[in-house]
Amino acid sequence: xxxxxxxxxxxxxxxxxxxxxxxxxxxxxxxxxxxxxxxxxxxxxxxxxxxxxxxxxxxxxxxxxxxxxxxxxxxxxxxxxxxxxxxxxxxxxxxxxxxxxxxxxxxxxxxxxxxxxxxxxxxxxxxxxxxxxxxxxxxxxxxxxxxxxxxxxxxxxxxxxxxxxxxxxxxxxxxxxxxxxxxxxxxxxxxxxxxxxxxxxxxxxxxxxxxxxxxxxxxxxxxxxxxxxxxxxxx
Amino acid sequence: xxxxxxxxxxxxxxxxxxxxxxxxxxxxxxxxxxxxxxxxxxxxxxxxxxxxxxxxxxxxxxxxxxxxxxxxxxxxxxxxxxxxxxxxxxxxxxxxxxxxxxxxxxxxxxxxxxxxxxxxxxxxxxxxxxxxxxxxxxxxxxxxxxxxxxxxxxxxxxxxxxxxxxxxxxxxxxxxxxxxxxxxxxxxxxxxxxxxxxxxxxxxxxxxxxxxxxxxxxxxxxxxxxxxxxxxxxx
DNA sequence: CGCTTCTTTGAATTTCGTCAAAAGGCGTGG
DNA sequence: CCACGCCTTTTGACGAAATTCAAAGAAGCG
Numbered sequence: 001x002x003x004x005x006x007x008x009x010x011x012x013x014x015x016x017x018x019x020x021x022x023x024x025x026x027x028x029x030x031x032x033x034x035x036x037x038x039x040x041x042x043x044x045x046x047x048x049x050x051x052x053x054x055x056x057x058x059x060x061x062x063x064x065x066x067x068x069x070x071x072x073x074x075x076x077x078x079x080x081x082x083x084x085x086x087x088x089x090x091x092x093x094x095x096x097x098x099x100x101x102x103x104x105x106x107x108x109x110x111x112x113x114x115x116x117x118x119x120x121x122x123x124x125x126x127x128x129x130x131x132x133x134x135x136x137x138x139x140x141x142x143x144x145x146x147x148x149x150x151x152x153x154x155x156x157x158x159x160x161x162x163x164x165x166x167x168x169x170x171x172x173x174x175x176x177x178x179x180x181x182x183x184x185x186x187x188x189x190x191x192x193x194x195x196x197x198x199x200x201x202x203x204x205x206x207x208x209x210x211x212x213x214x215x216x217x218x219x220x221x222x223x224x225x226x227x228x229x230x231x232x233x234x235x
Numbered sequence: 236x237x238x239x240x241x242x243x244x245x246x247x248x249x250x251x252x253x254x255x256x257x258x259x260x261x262x263x264x265x266x267x268x269x270x271x272x273x274x275x276x277x278x279x280x281x282x283x284x285x286x287x288x289x290x291x292x293x294x295x296x297x298x299x300x301x302x303x304x305x306x307x308x309x310x311x312x313x314x315x316x317x318x319x320x321x322x323x324x325x326x327x328x329x330x331x332x333x334x335x336x337x338x339x340x341x342x343x344x345x346x347x348x349x350x351x352x353x354x355x356x357x358x359x360x361x362x363x364x365x366x367x368x369x370x371x372x373x374x375x376x377x378x379x380x381x382x383x384x385x386x387x388x389x390x391x392x393x394x395x396x397x398x399x400x401x402x403x404x405x406x407x408x409x410x411x412x413x414x415x416x417x418x419x420x421x422x423x424x425x426x427x428x429x430x431x432x433x434x435x436x437x438x439x440x441x442x443x444x445x446x447x448x449x450x451x452x453x454x455x456x457x458x459x460x461x462x463x464x465x466x467x468x469x470x
Numbered sequence: 471c472g473c474t475t476c477t478t479t480g481a482a483t484t485t486c487g488t489c490a491a492a493a494g495g496c497g498t499g500g
Numbered sequence: 501c502c503a504c505g506c507c508t509t510t511t512g513a514c515g516a517a518a519t520t521c522a523a524a525g526a527a528g529c530g
Binding site: 066068069070072073074076088089090091092093097098117120121124127128130131132134135136137138139141142143144145146147148149150151189192193231233 | 301303304305307308309311323324325326327328332333352355356359362363365366367369370371372373374376377378379380381382383384385386424427428466468
């Protein structure tokens with residue numbers, strides 16, 4: 001990973017959070033950001049931690065997962081470069097509602113609640129961007145709720161794979177490769193099923209040539225076929 | 236229902252959306268609102284409709300439900316007096332992502348995207364309030380996702396009932412009564428199960444004296460016991 | 471090369487959805 | 501006021517789907 005090629009104001013200007021801001025405001029954003037390098041598998045924050053900050057991934061990937069009192073967990077989402085996380089709880093709880101773990105070595109920026117609030121008052125556009133971002137996530141969450149409530153495991157896994165491809169897909173000769181390592185357990189926790197069921201489904205698709213996994217890296221070879229399964233009520 | 240006793244600026248000032256605004260701004264809010272009376276069971280908007288506006292319930296209750304391509308649906312939430320709805324899609328889609336149906340006769344206010352945007356630019360506090368509101372909803376959605384993915388139907392119904400009690404509970408001699416009519420199907424669509432399973436569970440609780448339903452009105456008689464079921468991993 | 475972590479696979483069990491049908495409530499209109 | 505019809509709820513039986521239990525196989529790492 002490049003040392004700090006991304007620590008320029010240009011990077012922040014390209015984030016959805018800071019879209020349509022004047023250069024002077026971007027300077028302020030860059031100046032108040034705290035930047036940290038995080039090792040693979042390291043935790044950026046834990047569910048229940050106080051001292052909430054707003055975070056953004058500069059380079060790398062972060063997994064956001066919520067754990068219940070019984071230990072069962074769901075992957076809420078993966079955060080890639082330019083995306084924000086941990087910001088929802090800023091104005092609500094003062095406690096993080098989920099865990100954030102780096103999937104690969106990651107460079108991360110963050111702002112305190114006071115800093116972000118000040119930026120938003122000065123630049124209402126930032127607040128509007130935040131609404132935009134979490135609005136989309138709320139819609140996605142509601143879709144996933146419907147899927148979980150009404151569809152079988154196979155379709156949910158198909159949706160999970162497609163969503164990952166859309167969010168973190170990289171085109172290769174072989175198909176769409178998902179840019180970060182994914183364990184079967186991760187897929188299961190996204191789709192809302194068990195490690196075992198997810199394994200069976202993915203292995204079956206692998207045998208059928210719909211996708212391939214090599215070293216925890218998943219490649220979608222026949223997106224159209226997986227899309228068909230995702231929509232096929234008989235699965 | 237009172238004719239238009241709620242159409243005063245005071246009502247808007249009490250909404251979370253317009254919290255901490257100067258009186259002059261509240262006046263503007265009131266002036267630009269379009270107010271409508273909606274009959275029981277009438278649709279305020281349909282999933283897929285264009286021409287999105289931001290809505291708020293002044294009096295009554297609205298059910299927000301999302302329907303999949305296969306017809307299966309989930310109740311996303313119920314909106315009571317003072318709460319907003321339909322606002323998430325404002326900055327994202329230009330299309331409503333769900334249906335809104337009045338459960339009882341309802342008085343509803345709405346603003347166009349342009350109006351709300353103007354209000355937010357002038358008063359960034361409004362945008363911050365929106366973030367607060369949809370942030371809470373996103374957290375709730377993520378909790379429900381975890382429940383749907385990991386818990387059995389009994390616990391989910393228990394959570395649904397408790398959530399309803401918290402949101403729309405009215406204390407009576409008999410216990411906490413939920414302020415609006417609820418069909419078994421509604422409970423099922425909230426909990427993410429079928430009408431039949433929901434009926435079995437609720438009937439069993441009714442026999443055990445944990446709750447009562449009279450004329451589609453549900454009263455929670457033993458919240459603590461239902462809370463125990465909601466947390467009990469063995470259910 | 472051995473250990474740890476992840477994945478695969480089989481079999482038994484359970485839960486819940488589906489199918490089916492009857493019973494109950496409420497309002498309407500005769 | 502009663503009877504009819506529609507909508508909602510209850511209940512039973514059955515079957516499919518997925519979780520759980522169990523164990524072995526593979527792959528990467530030190």
